Amino acid sequence: MKKKLILIGGGGHGESVIDSIRSANEYDIIGILDQTLEAGTAISGVPVLGTDELLSDLCHQGISYGVIAVGSLGDPRPRIRIYETLKQNGLVLPNIIDKSAVLSQNVSMGEGSFIGKGVIIGAGAVLGKGCIINTGAIIEHGASIGDFVHIAPGCVLCGNVSVGEHTHIGAGTTVIQNITIGDNTMIGAGSLVLRNISSHTLAFGKPAKEVGVYEQSYDYRRSRGKP
Incomplete structure (x- = not known):
C-alpha cells in the first residue's frame, strides 16, 4: 500500500514535485494545501483542499507524510515556515x-x-x-x-x-x-x-x-x- 502524503504549495515548483513523486510510485498524494489557491481546484490533477489550517485534521485521518512544495527564489523563509508547520503537526518529511x-x-x-x-x-x-x-x-x-x-x-x-x-x-x-x-x-x-x-x-x-x-x-x- 502506498504511503499517504500531503503537499503544501501548489505553484510551478509544486508541479515539479508532483511529477517526481509520481515517478517514484511510492506515495499517494492526497491533496495540496495552499494559502492562495481556491479549494476545489486542481494542480496536475491533485486537488487543492484548502489552507494549512487543515493539517491537524488530515493527520487524524491517517496522513503521516508532508512535503514542502513551494520553491525558493533566494528567500528560504516560506520553506522554513512550512517545514516548521509540518514538524509541529508530527508529519514525516521524506526526501x-x-x-x-x-x-x-x-x-x-x-x-x-x-x-x-x-x-x-x-x-x-x-x-x-x-x-x-x-x-x-x-x-x-x-x-x-x-x-x-x-x-x-x-x-x-x-x-x-x-x-x-x-x-x-x-x-x-x-x-x-x-x-x-x-x-x-x-x-x-x-x-x-x-x-x-x-x-x-x-x-x-x-x-x-x-x-x-x-x-x-x-x-x-x-x-x-x-x-
Whole structure:
C-alpha cells in the first residue's frame, strides 16, 4: 500500500514535485494545501483542499507524510515556515528524489529535500534538510550543502565545494573545486565562482565578484532563539 502524503504549495515548483513523486510510485498524494489557491481546484490533477489550517485534521485521518512544495527564489523563509508547520503537526518529511536522478550510494541527506530530474550527486556529498537540487544540477564528490539551500537548474558544483545554509546558487552557475560559499548568500545566474564567497553577500559574474550585501538574508538559528 502506498504511503499517504500531503503537499503544501501548489505553484510551478509544486508541479515539479508532483511529477517526481509520481515517478517514484511510492506515495499517494492526497491533496495540496495552499494559502492562495481556491479549494476545489486542481494542480496536475491533485486537488487543492484548502489552507494549512487543515493539517491537524488530515493527520487524524491517517496522513503521516508532508512535503514542502513551494520553491525558493533566494528567500528560504516560506520553506522554513512550512517545514516548521509540518514538524509541529508530527508529519514525516521524506526526501523526494526524481527517478531520473543519479545519487552515489554514500550520499548523506537531511529530511525534506527535493532532488529534480537529471540531477547527479557524487560520492561522499552531504546535503542538509529542506534543500532544492533542481533540474540537471551536478554536485560532485565531497560537497557539503547546508540547510534550505537552492541549487538552481544546470549548476555544476565541483569536488569538495561547501555551500552555507539558506544560500541560492543561480541557474547555470559553475563553482570550481574546494570553494566555500557562505550562509545567506545569493550567487547570480550564469556565474563562474573561482574564489571563496562570504556570507550575507550578493555575488555574480565570470569570475563571480562580491557586489553587495544580500538584503534578504535570514538567520534561521537566531529566529529559533539559538545563539
